[in-house]
Amino acid sequence: MFNPLSPEFQRNPYPTYDQLRAETPILYYEPWDLWFITRYEDVRALLRDRRLGRTMDHIISREARGLPPTPEHLLPFRKLSDHSMFDKEPPEHTRLRSLVHKVFTPKRVESLRGRIQQVADGLIDAHIQRGEMDLLEDFAVPLPVTVIAELLGVPETDRHHLRPWSNDIVKMYELDHTPEQEQQAIQASIDFAAYLRHLAEARRHNPQDDLISALALVEEAGDRLTMDELISTCVLLLNAGHEATVNVMGNGLWALFQHPAQMQRLLDQPDLIPTGVEELMRYDTPLQLFRRWALEDFTYQGMAFKQGMQFGLMFGAANRDPARFANPHQLDVGRADNPHISFSEGIHFCLGAPLARLELQVAFATVLRRLMGLHLLETPAYRDTYVIRGLDALRVGFTPKTSG
Ligand code: HEM
Numbered sequence: 001m002f003n004p005l006s007p008e009f010q011r012n013p014y015p016t017y018d019q020l021r022a023e024t025p026i027l028y029y030e031p032w033d034l035w036f037i038t039r040y041e042d043v044r045a046l047l048r049d050r051r052l053g054r055t056m057d058h059i060i061s062r063e064a065r066g067l068p069p070t071p072e073h074l075l076p077f078r079k080l081s082d083h084s085m086f087d088k089e090p091p092e093h094t095r096l097r098s099l100v101h102k103v104f105t106p107k108r109v110e111s112l113r114g115r116i117q118q119v120a121d122g123l124i125d126a127h128i129q130r131g132e133m134d135l136l137e138d139f140a141v142p143l144p145v146t147v148i149a150e151l152l153g154v155p156e157t158d159r160h161h162l163r164p165w166s167n168d169i170v171k172m173y174e175l176d177h178t179p180e181q182e183q184q185a186i187q188a189s190i191d192f193a194a195y196l197r198h199l200a201e202a203r204r205h206n207p208q209d210d211l212i213s214a215l216a217l218v219e220e221a222g223d224r225l226t227m228d229e230l231i232s233t234c235v236l237l238l239n240a241g242h243e244a245t246v247n248v249m250g251n252g253l254w255a256l257f258q259h260p261a262q263m264q265r266l267l268d269q270p271d272l273i274p275t276g277v278e279e280l281m282r283y284d285t286p287l288q289l290f291r292r293w294a295l296e297d298f299t300y301q302g303m304a305f306k307q308g309m310q311f312g313l314m315f316g317a318a319n320r321d322p323a324r325f326a327n328p329h330q331l332d333v334g335r336a337d338n339p340h341i342s343f344s345e346g347i348h349f350c351l352g353a354p355l356a357r358l359e360l361q362v363a364f365a366t367v368l369r370r371l372m373g374l375h376l377l378e379t380p381a382y383r384d385t386y387v388i389r390g391l392d393a394l395r396v397g398f399t400p401k402t403s404g
Contacts, residue, residue: 017317131400148241153210247390252280282340
């Protein structure tokens, strides 16, 4: 019997996905009144289907759905999501996304290439003489945190808050969370919002050459971001801007250690890094599940779904579907036909995908090029989370060097 909370499933969901995909690809899970979807074509079709949305609050209120109002203590967390494009549907989603898109442009991202390489090299330089490091804490975490913090304009002295705040908040996206985790997420929401309000107000009065200033000033046809929207957007960019990227680096490097021939291919042919990055994102999907709600009654694959029904789209299952990917359980860093779904599809397609791809390509290329004789010091373990899939640590050894 499928149990999404079982530690065995969460540690390695892929065998269960195979079974679900083959036997019950659209599975009603009664305990949560939710439909789990595992086939690639279904996940993709439902992500693009405008009869489903990330929220349905714009169509019918919680009260009208017979749900209790949001408990008072959850309001600080809810306030952040209520003003973020991530949890909005058109027309509000379109409005927020296009305002952000106006300043978070591909050109701005491409201009970061040199700086990303510099940060990656600096992190390796800091450890190269020791001959060992934790590639997660010493490299995969600080690289994207530094990049997104610099891009937004968070001063260096304050950056140590970002990872703990983000970690506490994103626990709310897991399938289950303890009251203690809920309390931590609420406190982090309060502190993060207060910090960003202060920073955004300062930038509105005294703009700098950074993304917070650009977002504070962006205007389209007389429309601007409100202060609450500005705060929520910054939290979204800071959190989304590193959580998954960290885990693609960790999960991806671990996958390469388990497939030494594939690691060797990347060492011999660095021009395979771009396809390698896409394959590592497919092979061990960093964000395993996203929810959607039926905005109206509708029929799909001959099945009738009622307005308000909830869906759990299993990205990790879709990315290993043999109907779409040849030999899906095989890691192939040269895989040419690889339309993985890790950045989602449809209107919520990851806004940061160009930045994530750039960071990941630089990160893998730098680690493989600079750390000679790279080997594992201990077998890594996955954290006990499911939606955000990632390792605790990745301790490696390599040949020490006296200069970079
Ligand atoms: C490998 C790293 C990343 C992965 C796997 C990833 C994945 C995703 C996914 C799956 C979604 C859509 C969720 C849904 O459909 O419900 C999303 C949305 C988003 N991502 Fe990413 N992301 C990554 C990196 C980034 C970065 C670096 C940024 C920004 C700096 C970013 C910013 C966003 C934003 C703003 C959204 C909301 C888009 C919307 O709702 O319209 N992401 N991301």
